Amino acid sequence: MRLVRFGPSIVFLMGDVEGIKEGVRATFGVNGVPADEAIRRSSEFETVLFVTPPSDSTVPPEEGFLIRRDAKVVLSEVVNGKLPIEKVEAESTIILLHIPEKVDDALKLIAERFGGEVMGQMKALSVGEAGDTIIGVTKKKLNSPIGPEDIEGAVLVRRYFLDVYRELLIDLPVMLFKLLPEWNELTIKIYDTEKRYEEHIERLMMVIEDLDLGFIVGEGWDWDYPRPFMRVPVYKLKLLTWEKPERVKFLLKGLEYRGYKRLCDIDVFAGGKKIDWVDLGKYRSKFELAKATREELERHLSGDVLKRLREIEERLAPEAG
Secondary structure, X not given: OOOEEXXXXXXXXXXXXXXXXXXXXXXXXXXXXXHHHHHHHOOOXXXXXXXXXXXXXXXXXXXXXEXXXXXXXXXXXXXHOOOOEEEEEEOOEEXXXXXXXXXXXXXXXXXXXXXXXXXXXXXXXXXXXXXXXXXXXXXXXXXXXOOHHHEEEXXXXXXXXXXXXXXXXXXHHHHHHHHOOOOEEEEEEEEOOOOOHHHHHHHHHXXXXXXXXXXXXXXXXXXXXXXXXXXXXXXXXXXXXXXXXXXXXXXXXXXXXXXXXXXXXXXEEEOOEEOOHHHHOOOOOHHHHHHHHHHHHHHXXXXXXXXXXXXXXXXXXXXXX
């Protein structure tokens, strides 16, 4: 589970508006898009350029340019391209924080801890300076696109972002346990009669990370005893999650089969008790359940992860495709 990441760098280029826009299009090969769309489509460390007439304020215009490079590269190309710029202004550094519940409590706690002020994201961008830090709180997972409408609230901190970021990484676990003390601790066991554990572990890790299911706090080899006097090796993981145990079991069930071909066994335990497949809903058979869980899993996975998952499973069971 990823809880914190940086947002895009937001830079204002001020001067001859049409001349600068023409230069940006020629230099970076991009066209302008609505400002909120540019921010929404941006990823960590990418750059959003706003072009405005010379001014002392940094109010985003209707149009922005998303450049999929970091700010220092973008600014060096802008300077070397000799665009008709009179002034450059950088916005506050944006740090995004994923909090699934109790957002108002989280904003208050962050403001108290860092001496900041709670406000809306767009207001923070308007009043913040280049040396400030904006901590935006969202309920969305951080590996998905996040636009201004997805930010539940923000804290403007009048401090340099590296200092804030370092302290946030240290304090975040304690802050989360104050906000959300009711975590579920699950044990996940993988067993494969053909011992293809490397592939299964990669599939499992990809799904947990991509779906933001929780924190893996321990892993390693163990033994399981499916019948008396029968011992088999299993790979075991411990997961801390906000999700309901049955939800985690349901999604991971989608990794057990490819079509009607069983790839492995994935058991999930909560409080030392194994969650049985009959606890997941009214399904007539394991195959019916496997089909439903796989469809649900594929609906939520990102395109890159789903492609990689299918590549691995093609090696595991090519005839089942």
